Amino acid sequence: MAVPLLYAVLSGFKSTDELSRNPVGLPESWVTSNYTQILGSGDFWRLIGNSTLIAVGTTVLIVAVSALSAFSFARFAFRGRETLFTLFTMGLMFPFAVAALPLFLLLRSLDLLDNPLGVILPQAAFGLPMTIIILRGFFRQIPGELEEAATLDGCSSFGFFWRVLLPMARPALGTVSVLAVVTSWNNFFLPLLVFTDSQWWTLPIGVQQFQGQYSAEYAKVFAYLVLAMVPALAFYSVAERQLVGGLTAGATKG
Amino acid sequence: MTSTFLPDKRTGPGAGSPPPVPGRPTGRSRRRALHWLTAAGFQLPALVLFMGLVLLPMLFALYAAFFRWGGFGMPSDYIGGENFTRLFQDDVFLGDLWRCLLLVVLSLAFQLPFALAMAVLLNQRMRGRAVYRMLFFAPYVLSEAITGILFGMIFAPDDGFADQVLGKVGLEGLGGEWFADPSTVMATVFLVMTWKYFGFHMMLYLAGLQAVPRELTEAALIDGASAWQRFRNVTLPLLAPTLRISVFLSVIGSIQLFDLVWVTTAGGPDHHSETMAVTMFQYGFKRYQVGYASAISVVMFGISLVFALAYQRFVLRRDLEGATTTMRGDGK
Numbered sequence: 001m002a003v004p005l006l007y008a009v010l011s012g013f014k015s016t017d018e019l020s021r022n023p024v025g026l027p028e029s030w031v032t033s034n035y036t037q038i039l040g041s042g043d044f045w046r047l048i049g050n051s052t053l054i055a056v057g058t059t060v061l062i063v064a065v066s067a068l069s070a071f072s073f074a075r076f077a078f079r080g081r082e083t084l085f086t087l088f089t090m091g092l093m094f095p096f097a098v099a100a101l102p103l104f105l106l107l108r109s110l111d112l113l114d115n116p117l118g119v120i121l122p123q124a125a126f127g128l129p130m131t132i133i134i135l136r137g138f139f140r141q142i143p144g145e146l147e148e149a150a151t152l153d154g155c156s157s158f159g160f161f162w163r164v165l166l167p168m169a170r171p172a173l174g175t176v177s178v179l180a181v182v183t184s185w186n187n188f189f190l191p192l193l194v195f196t197d198s199q200w201w202t203l204p205i206g207v208q209q210f211q212g213q214y215s216a217e218y219a220k221v222f223a224y225l226v227l228a229m230v231p232a233l234a235f236y237s238v239a240e241r242q243l244v245g246g247l248t249a250g251a252t253k254g
Numbered sequence: 255m256t257s258t259f260l261p262d263k264r265t266g267p268g269a270g271s272p273p274p275v276p277g278r279p280t281g282r283s284r285r286r287a288l289h290w291l292t293a294a295g296f297q298l299p300a301l302v303l304f305m306g307l308v309l310l311p312m313l314f315a316l317y318a319a320f321f322r323w324g325g326f327g328m329p330s331d332y333i334g335g336e337n338f339t340r341l342f343q344d345d346v347f348l349g350d351l352w353r354c355l356l357l358v359v360l361s362l363a364f365q366l367p368f369a370l371a372m373a374v375l376l377n378q379r380m381r382g383r384a385v386y387r388m389l390f391f392a393p394y395v396l397s398e399a400i401t402g403i404l405f406g407m408i409f410a411p412d413d414g415f416a417d418q419v420l421g422k423v424g425l426e427g428l429g430g431e432w433f434a435d436p437s438t439v440m441a442t443v444f445l446v447m448t449w450k451y452f453g454f455h456m457m458l459y460l461a462g463l464q465a466v467p468r469e470l471t472e473a474a475l476i477d478g479a480s481a482w483q484r485f486r487n488v489t490l491p492l493l494a495p496t497l498r499i500s501v502f503l504s505v506i507g508s509i510q511l512f513d514l515v516w517v518t519t520a521g522g523p524d525h526h527s528e529t530m531a532v533t534m535f536q537y538g539f540k541r542y543q544v545g546y547a548s549a550i551s552v553v554m555f556g557i558s559l560v561f562a563l564a565y566q567r568f569v570l571r572r573d574l575e576g577a578t579t580t581m582r583g584d585g586k
Contacts, residue, residue, distance in 0.1 A: 001389055001393070001449065001453075002389055004408055004415075004449070005392075007408065007415055019413075020413055023413075023418040023419070024415075024419060065299045065300045065303060066300065068299060068300065069296060069300035071296055072293045072294075072296035072297050076289070076296075078290050078294070079290070081293075087309075088300075091304060091308055093506065093558050093562045094312060094558075095509070095510040097512055097530075097534055098315055098552070098554060098555045099311035099551075100311075100538070100551075101311075101325070101534075101551065102310070102312075102314035102318065102548075103311040106310070106314075121303065124303060125306070125307035126308060128300055128304055132300065157292050161296075185397065186395075186396070186397035188397060188399045188517070189513060189516075193539070204398075207399055207400055207403060211403045211406075218407060218413065221407065222407070225400055225404050228400050229396055232400075233392060233395065233396070235395075236392060236395040243395075244457055
């Protein structure tokens with residue numbers, strides 16, 4: 001499993017010449033210029049910056065909107081609640097590709113192409129179902145007495161949500177945030193559609209373009225791939241518990 | 255149990271008091287209206303986003319599928335079901351269906367059992383278990399684009415890692431064009447898919463295995479059950495809910511596969527690795543046959559939906575809630 005990753009890291013330290021002579025072993029002399037050249041270029045950092053901006057924007061939006069909705073699903077009885085919830089769960093089965101064309105046209109008519117909002121808003125919309133489901137399950141576990149006590153103390157429903165529920169739900173909010181960040185960071189299709197201007201490209205798009213541009217210089221492309229993997233892997237090693245916990249929490253319940 | 259705000263406790267279903275008489279405003283009905291408005295207010299942002307950017311585009315795709323339309327202006331050239339009849343005479347699309355089935359079968363036959371075996375193995379107390387878990391799950395965190403390009407280079411003909419290694423150990427004959435040869439391209443795509451996603455399923459199973467009480471397998475051991483019998487008769491049944499969900503996600507993922515194929519082969523050589531989503535993209539964004547591409551979208555959605563509903567009805571029954579707490583590529 002690790003062989004492809006190791007291979008990429010080592011290859012990045014070779015010259016393209018050496019790579020074709022000696023694909024498997026350690027580099028004869030460790031060439032660092034592949035890595036340093038990329039790290040020294042503004043383009044690479046701009047991609048990271050764009051990806052970060054979009055991931056953060058998406059995450060904040062998904063979590064805020066989903067928390068409100070999940071709160072209402074978990075804590076209010078209202079007419080049409082189950083129907084509405086079913087509608088959201090159905091959303092999980094909607095392949096993004098199905099909506100891609102009309103979404104593109106919609107974004108075009110809203111003048112959101114080549115605009116980070118053109119990626120953030122749809123990503124958030126497609127991320128809602130899963131986030132709402134996880135948060136609803138969590139909000140339901142918080143005892144009703146707390147709510148009654150808060151209400152008797154004169155807390156409005158939003159006050160309870162804001163001052164009691166959200167602080168208590170921190171672990172769940174962490175989990176859904178990590179999921180949202182990873183999904184956004186890896187998204188390829190949507191940024192591909194929305195950003196024609198390279199100024200807004202995200203990391204996956206940048207990697208693809210780089211590979212196209214330097215397809216003959218294998219060692220360079222490997223170095224680029226490795227550097228592009230670093231943020232995701234670093235984030236994963238920090239947030240592993242939250243990520244795996246979030247993925248498995250619901251799946252084992254059944 | 256769902257707890258609700260105080261006003262509703264008295265008017266909710268099952269409450270002893272009769273519902274307020276309609277048309278005669280009472281303090282209670284006003285309070286109830288207020289309650290409804292509050293609930294709706296919390297739902298509003300989510301609804302606007304979801305309706306506007308998920309449901310509306312979906313419905314529009316359904317509408318556009320009945321037009322000959324290049325994607326400019328509004329569709330006006332209504333052609334009824336012509337796009338759909340054309341679809342089922344289109345060799346590429348029929349091939350997509352076939353390849354989709356192939357990926358589903360391969361995943362269920364190889365990828366998931368492999369993931370299960372690794373999960374059972376890693377569930378033992380052993381050295382470096384945490385490291386293996388990290389390692390196997392890591393590819394899932396990498397984007398499809400990066401994974402795809404990495405393997406595109408590993409499986410490059412002649413210069414690529416795979417061919418060179420095979421050459422070094424004297425197995426040149428096994429090497430070849432990988433992604434470029436129609437007869438091996440799907441196997442190669444499947445290999446990359448497995449590398450990328452099997453860790454995800456393994457993690458699901460590991461979580462499921464944690465929930466299997468140790469006493470049960472120990473009791474079976476005392477009763478003289480072999481390792482296989484313990485697995486077959488104790489562990490597996492208890493893992494069934496997790497397995498059902500993993501199968502569901504795997505099938506839906508295969509139906510909707512796009513990124514990995516797009517980056518590695520873009521559907522080539524000569525459509526031999528195209529998936530429905532790739533064909534849709536080709537027609538919609540490269541050849542400006544948006545009406546026709548929409549029809550592909552609709553069929554793809556139809557297949558997903560029919561599968562999901564049937565699976566939910568016959569297999570998952572009521573544990574849908576579990577099935578849904580998992581991420582899709584966003585797309586996925």
